[in-house]
Amino acid sequence: MATVTTKTGQAVDRLVLDSMLRRRMFYTPSFEIYGGVSGLYDYGPPGTALIANLTDLWRKHFVLEEDMLEVDTTMLTPHEILKTSGHVDKFADWMCKDPKTGEIFRADHLVEEVLEARLKGDKEARGQKVVVDEEKEAKKKKKAAKETKAVKLDDAVVKEYEEVLAQIDNYGGPELEEIITKYDIRNPTTDGKVQPPVSFNLMFQTSIGPSSNMPGYLRPETAQGQFLNFQKLLEFNQQSMPFASAAIGKSFRNEISPRAGLLRVRWQEAPRFAGVKDVEMSLLNRDVQLSGSTEVTKMTIGKAVETGLVDNETLGYFLVRIQQYLLKLGVDPTKLRFRQHMANEMAHYATDCWDAELQTSYGWIECVGCADRSAYDLTVHKNKTGAPLVVRETRAEPLRIEEWQVDIEKKKFGPRFKKDSKTVEAAVDALSQELREKLSLDLEQSGKIEIDVEGVGSGKIELEKDLIKIEKRTRVENVREYTPNVIEPSFGIGRILYSMIEHVYWSRAGDEARGVLSFPPVIAPTKVLLVPLSTHQSFKPLTERLSSKLRRLGVSSRVDDSSASIGKRYARNDELGTPFGVTVDFQSVKDSTFTLRDRDSTKQVRAGEEDILNALKSLVEGDETWEDVRQRLPEFTGQDVE
Amino acid sequence: MATVTTKTGQAVDRLVLDSMLRRRMFYTPSFEIYGGVSGLYDYGPPGTALIANLTDLWRKHFVLEEDMLEVDTTMLTPHEILKTSGHVDKFADWMCKDPKTGEIFRADHLVEEVLEARLKGDKEARGQKVVVDEEKEAKKKKKAAKETKAVKLDDAVVKEYEEVLAQIDNYGGPELEEIITKYDIRNPTTDGKVQPPVSFNLMFQTSIGPSSNMPGYLRPETAQGQFLNFQKLLEFNQQSMPFASAAIGKSFRNEISPRAGLLRVRWQEAPRFAGVKDVEMSLLNRDVQLSGSTEVTKMTIGKAVETGLVDNETLGYFLVRIQQYLLKLGVDPTKLRFRQHMANEMAHYATDCWDAELQTSYGWIECVGCADRSAYDLTVHKNKTGAPLVVRETRAEPLRIEEWQVDIEKKKFGPRFKKDSKTVEAAVDALSQELREKLSLDLEQSGKIEIDVEGVGSGKIELEKDLIKIEKRTRVENVREYTPNVIEPSFGIGRILYSMIEHVYWSRAGDEARGVLSFPPVIAPTKVLLVPLSTHQSFKPLTERLSSKLRRLGVSSRVDDSSASIGKRYARNDELGTPFGVTVDFQSVKDSTFTLRDRDSTKQVRAGEEDILNALKSLVEGDETWEDVRQRLPEFTGQDVE
Structure with a gap:
């Protein structure tokens, strides 16, 4: 697996990022005080x-x-x-069970994990640099798993493994079973043999209504x-x-x-x-x-x-x-x-x-x-229920269709076929155009025809001239009826969220612990941090006024009036991904001017209240970029807080 | 049940309202093409x-x-x-089963339904006017239920029934069982006897993880x-x-x-x-x-x-x-x-x-x-898991507490009580202040004490002076630790939605079929209907411009350029609850003025594009009412469309 780097070229250290995301309560394991449940998370x-x-x-x-x-x-x-x-029959994954431990693996994931470990061991044996996925390693050690063995593989085997991995998503149960046998894939923790893959439906079963019926x-x-x-x-x-x-x-x-x-x-x-x-x-x-x-x-x-x-x-x-x-x-x-x-x-x-x-x-x-x-x-539901899940459109030009039509003498059908008459009628209706053409000739020549009707008598019945008529006629179709095709884009919000966070994550030069999440303003959880430089009484009305004016503009803000240093307060909000900071200082109390700071560049500008508020609104709504604002408003270098 | 009326004093006709809500796809029965499932709805x-x-x-x-x-x-x-x-033990309703039909009733609802029907029958017998709930009646007839019988009840019985109904939510299973027996409450459709109420847990059971364990x-x-x-x-x-x-x-x-x-x-x-x-x-x-x-x-x-x-x-x-x-x-x-x-x-x-x-x-x-x-x-989860679900606050003034403290001679405890020592220690720790005071006297006087320890020996153990010390001392508490109390407001959005719709529903004077939903602008699904008066080419750029400008202002709009009459188009949007309409007419093409119509009063004003857009924004954001706008902008009476 290639090393993934941040926009500033550092390798993404998932352990550091993950601990930051938990500390700031982006997410947290569900039911942690009860020991947690693997795979379940709460969003903070x-x-x-x-x-x-x-x-x-x-x-x-x-x-x-x-x-x-x-x-x-x-x-x-x-x-x-x-x-x-x-979905009941086909919405399934292939799973393997280790009969000794009771563990259950997704078969394709198991093959991937084992083959990737062997390829890594091969690289080690060949003296190549191996990028270690620390968290996976840590977890493996926790489970008292076996270490990767540095075993050199034949070049041909390496090639085979790589080809299997490129096509891993294409294998069904039988192919996976073959691969598991061929390459002797086992439970990576215990080295125990696993059972052949079985199809496991992914849906949650439940019952509807109080009688659970x-x-x-x-x-x-x-x-x-x-x-x-x-x-x-x-x-x-x-x-x-x-x-x-x-x-x-x-x-x-x-x-x-x-x-x-x-x-x-x-x-x-x-x-x-x-x-x-x-x-x-x-x-x-x-x-x-x-x-x-x-x-x-x-x-x-x-x-x-x-x-x-x-x-x-x-x-x-x-x-x-x-x-x-x-x-x-x-x-x-x-x-x-x-x-x-x-x-x-x-x-x-x-x-x-x-x-x-x-x-x-x-x-x-x-x-x-x-x-x-x-x-x-639309077709399967239409066929099952008979509901017309179709589009009916009036044709601009009526369609004229030449076709063989069949007329049945209903009055004679009932007495003749009794309880089977519906079945016989359906069989007649279902006759293809080709067959109808042929049968019309038979009828003309011999005065009767023979057709197949499953389940009635011997499976073949005879119809005489007085029971049926077959003629070529022109049908005019004014309405076009069709089942439309459908494109379905489907978005996994949780996965997008996590991947996007990794993409906007980086850390300040020279200090890996100072993480920053560069969310675009439209996405950031909080848009503006309000930072009073002192806990002095006179600051409170100013932050309250800014906060309420921002709310009216539809811009979410948060006040940090804790006693922490201003650097610490900005660092905390870098981790929360807050794109802009407004500092309230002693000068603000005198003349209602404020400093506006950009999270990514840490550059600052200073202006009067209305200018700052308008700049924030247009930054958050995407009408201006930080560069636009920086060129418009006077730069501020007084207290450059990184 | 009192008759509920709309704001214009008409009785709410639920059949009419319901069919309007389904026709406009506010909601629709789920899985209707499969016959539907009682109680499940989709929102359109x-x-x-x-x-x-x-x-x-x-x-x-x-x-x-x-x-x-x-x-x-x-x-x-x-x-x-x-x-x-x-929740596993107590989150339940009392349900009764009719053993013949298999139907299951909520016991309190069943009692309510039957007693209310009898009270209605009594009123009929007394010749009083009865407000008929038509839908309920219709449903009952569909089920081939029995008609309400006009049977006069004793005055005392009427009073008893009314008292039962006022307290219906206060009854548990045994009380409901008593009432069902006492008043001979039966399945209202078949008159069959029902079984005594049993507690039925309301939760959906499922299993977590692929091994379902x-x-x-x-x-x-x-x-x-x-x-x-x-x-x-x-x-x-x-x-x-x-x-x-x-x-x-x-x-x-x-x-x-x-x-x-x-x-x-x-x-x-x-x-x-x-x-x-x-x-x-x-x-x-x-x-x-x-x-x-x-x-x-x-x-x-x-x-x-x-x-x-x-x-x-x-x-x-x-x-x-x-x-x-x-x-x-x-x-x-x-x-x-x-x-x-x-x-x-x-x-x-x-x-x-x-x-x-x-x-x-x-x-x-x-x-x-x-x-x-x-x-x-917080207490039950803390007790179960040991997690400190408490608040710890430094006290402004340290708290000094005089209390009886117990010291145990641990070295001697182990050899004496062996596997029971933890249990004995816990019992000692749990002794109340009152008991400790009394025991300290015993210890002083007789050199030993006797305490109850469940599950150890005979349930009583003796402790001598060399094993235990009990003294009155002062403890200084700098931190206050407590489990806070919690208030929980919980909102049923679906129920609020339905009730609110009934409250804003009324129909135009003289025409019951012309329903209106007077949603406040902030809640309305669509805020503005754009109505071009003609399908002429020259109208399209105008509606498109209005629509895109409204989108930029954050105001949702919809164009109705169908060939229906303008009255029909407004009537449709009254049913959808769209509060404002903007008409694009031949005058608009010439001078960019537009007519703005208020749904509730059907009054109209006319002004230039910017004025109309600004009025819409402030109406939708709640900065102005229709009355404010009507006083500001010139009234329009040209084509008064109700």
């Missing part, structure tokens, strides 16, 4: 504010700018619906609630196509994660595509991965759609919009790529899928999935 | 926007204005925590996650007391509901109480209910706290803040009351509780609960 005040700001920006960027229809659907889902959607699940995705409301949403949109819906909420896939999801009806030409076609993207397609490589291709989205690398304009348009959203959050563009799923990797409902992945010290993390679900979901 | 675009606006206002009104610490804690909760908190629940309330983080939140607040935390999210109590909850450490004097003490409230205390009445008392909160009707200032302050929040949403103050819980009604953790209830066509609905949880939760 700054983390909660970040989530709220990310979500708010998401709503503006997608829902408002694109006039989407936002819905909020229930989390409980009856079994029948997820059976129809395919309706089995169901907590929703594995927000998309189903939107598909099921398709007709109503189309109606709400005054029957106009195309349209998009959106949902923000928790999904449950053996972890509970905040997600935001969209459904966009796919159109051959996306109306806004022209406006984004020159945007450059880093793309990693499936063929490259299958060849064992992970090298990205840089090209404009226009070119990517033109060459067929990205399948269609709607999909391309959303990839760009996803990229734009991530960049607004402060994601480092050099640590962003779009990776196409390989055939076996795709969810059962997808015909194509691109993931926006962000590079972190854990490797590349899938943060947004953008799946082409075609007409899959 | 206007409902989702309402929820978002309610939540946003909640965050501003409580979290920002009061500097609360907002957290977002996990929904999965291990069994042990909810066992400790008392950790039993747990989906959280029944957001409060536990906040209690468990008490230490960290106190630390985040720089150890300063008092403080409050807040959480917004779903809770699961055999229904899943969006909730927002607060925890506020209780202080003897609430610093902001003085500012609200003259606010008048409608209070219904527990003694009045126990006397069989539901008459409210109107008084200022200052008076209520002074007379002890409301227990303390912190509780009183929050009741006022809750009232202010509900009024901002558009709740009708004459349909709001605060009802105190009766002793048996309170949750197991509460020492006092007041509910904000809103009157609707369903009766009074509990929308916000404000519980005094004292130190209950």
Whole structure:
């Protein structure tokens, strides 16, 4: 795994960052006083504010700018619906059990961990420098795990391992079982053998209602609630196509994660595509991965759609919009790529899928999935329920269709076939055009025909001329009826949050302990820190006035009137990612001028109250950058506080 | 049940309102194409926007204005925590089963339904006018239920029934069983006997982790996650007391509901109480209910706290803040009351509780609960885990305490009591001050004492002089350590949403079908409707310009350029509750003046673009009322569209 560095070129020290994030209560292990539960976290005040700001920006960027229809659907889902959607049978991971310890591993993760450890051992044996992931090491030692052994491997074996790892997401259960046997993959802690992978459904089972008689699940995705409301949403949109819906909420896939999801009806030409076609993207397609490589291709989205690398304009348009959203959050563009799923990797409902992945010290993390679900979901629900999950459009030009039509003499059908008549009618209706043409000749020639009807008599029945008529006629179709295709971008808010934090994290030159989180102002949990230089009585009215005026401007601020030194107070807020600081000093008491400090450069300007407030408003709303403000307002060098 | 009327004095016709809300997709039954699931609803675009606006206002009104610490804690909760908190044993409703049909009823609801039906039948028999709840009637007929029988009851029986109903929330299982037997309460549909009530836990059970080996629940309330983080939140607040935390999210109590909850450490004097003490409230205390009445008392909160009707200032302050929040949403103050819980009604953790209830066509609905949880939760979690969920404060004046202290001769204790020594030591530590004083005399007089130690030997042990010393000494305490009391207001967003909609609903004079939802602008899903009078080419740039300028001002708008008549377009948006309309007409194309229409009065003004935009901004932000704007800008009577 490549070393990941901050924007100032330091290696990201995850231990230091993680302890800072916990100390400042961005997140904290849930139920810690009860010993904690692996994988469950609570967000503290700054983390909660970040989530709220990310979500708010998401709503503006997608829902408002694109006039989407936002819905909020229930989390409980009856079994029948997820059976129809395919989730009951196919929404699963392959898991291996160690029968001795009872531990359960995700099979692909186990293979990855063991092969990566062997490759590391090989590098050590070859005397190459190995980047040590300290936290993983620490955890391993805690578990009294075995140390990595410095064992040299054959060159051919190294190549084989690397190829397996590049395609790891493409393997199903049988392939993983083969790999586990072939390379003798074992429990890395105990060296015990593991059982063959079994498919484990990821959904949370529960029951609905007080009598617990309706089995169901907590929703594995927000998309189903939107598909099921398709007709109503189309109606709400005054029957106009195309349209998009959106949902923000928790999904449950053996972890509970905040997600935001969209459904966009796919159109051959996306109306806004022209406006984004020159945007450059880093793309990693499936063929490259299958060849064992992970090298990205840089090209404009226009070119990517033109060459067929990205399948269609709607999909391309959303990839760009996803990229734009991530960049607004402060994601480092050099640590962003779009990776196409390989055939076996795709969810059962997808015909194509691109993931926006962000590079972190854990490797590349899938943060947004953008799946082409075609007409899959609407079709399965339509077939199951009979509800017309279709679009009906009046044709500009009526369509004239020449076809073979069948008329049945209903009065004679009933007495002849009795309880089977419905079945026979259905079999007649289902006859193909080709067959109808052939049968019309039979009927003319012999006065009767024979057709297959499963389950009735011998499975074949005869129909005479007086029972049936087959003729070629012209049908005029004024309405076009079709099931639309759907593109589904789905955002893992928690993963985006963590990766984004790693991207904006750095530390002040010369002092690794002085961490800074350079959130863009729009995302920062608190926008302004108000720092009175003294606890003197006369300062209080000033900070209170600033604080209430900022609130009226819609800019969140926090007062730090603790007795800590001003340097300490700024350092604390660097860790909280507060982009601006306003110092209240003795001069302020006299003439209502204040110092405004920029977190990233630590440069300061000084001006009167109104100027400072207006500058803050336009900085936070993104109308001006710090450079703009610095050029407008007089620099201040009195007390340069780093 | 009293008839509930709209602000224009019409009876609320719930059938009409409900069909309007579904037609406009405020909400819609979940999984309708699969037949629906009773009690589960999805919010469509206007409902989702309402929820978002309610939540946003909640965050501003409580979290920002009061500097609360907002957290977002996990929904999965291990069994042990909810066992400790008392939810596993006590978070339950009493349910009755009809063994023949398998139906399950909430016992108190069943008693209410049956007794209310009998009282209605009595009124009919006496020839009094009966207000018919049409929907209930319709549903009953659908179920082929029995009609209400017009049977006259004895005056004494009527009185008894009324007293039972006033206290219905105060009955536990045994009382409900007695009532069911005494009054022969049966399944109202089939007249079948029901089984005695059994306690049914309201939590959703699930299991945590892939091996499903950790039993747990989906959280029944957001409060536990906040209690468990008490230490960290106190630390985040720089150890300063008092403080409050807040959480917004779903809770699961055999229904899943969006909730927002607060925890506020209780202080003897609430610093902001003085500012609200003259606010008048409608209070219904527990003694009045126990006397069989539901008459409210109107008084200022200052008076209520002074007379002890409301227990303390912190509780009183929050009741006022809750009232202010509900009024901002558009709740009708004459349909709001605060009802105190009766002793048996309170949750197991509460020492006092007041509910904000809103009157609707369903009766009074509990929308916000404000519980005094004292130190209950922090104490049980502290006792279970040993975590110091306490506040430690340096005393301004050290406290000097005279007390009887016990010293143990540890060297001799071990050999004498062996494996029991810890138990004996604990028993000695637990001796009360009174007992210690008495024992010190025994020790002096007889050279030995006898103490009770459960589970060791005969349950009594002797300790001689050389094993133990008891002396009166002075202890100096510099730090005050205490477990704070907590007030918990908890908001049911879905219930508030529905009740508030009923309060703002009315219909245009003379036309019951023309419904209007008079949401306050801050809450309305869409703030402005843009209505081009013609589909002429020249109109489009104008509507697009208005729409984009409004977006920049943070005012959400929607264009309706359908071919429907302008009256129809306004009527549709009355149903959606859009407070303002801007008409683009031929004059606008010439001189950029526009007509601005107020939903409630249907009055219009006309002015230039900048004036109209500024008026909209200040109307939506609450800086001006419609009356202010109407007096400022020239009235327009050209095309008065109702």
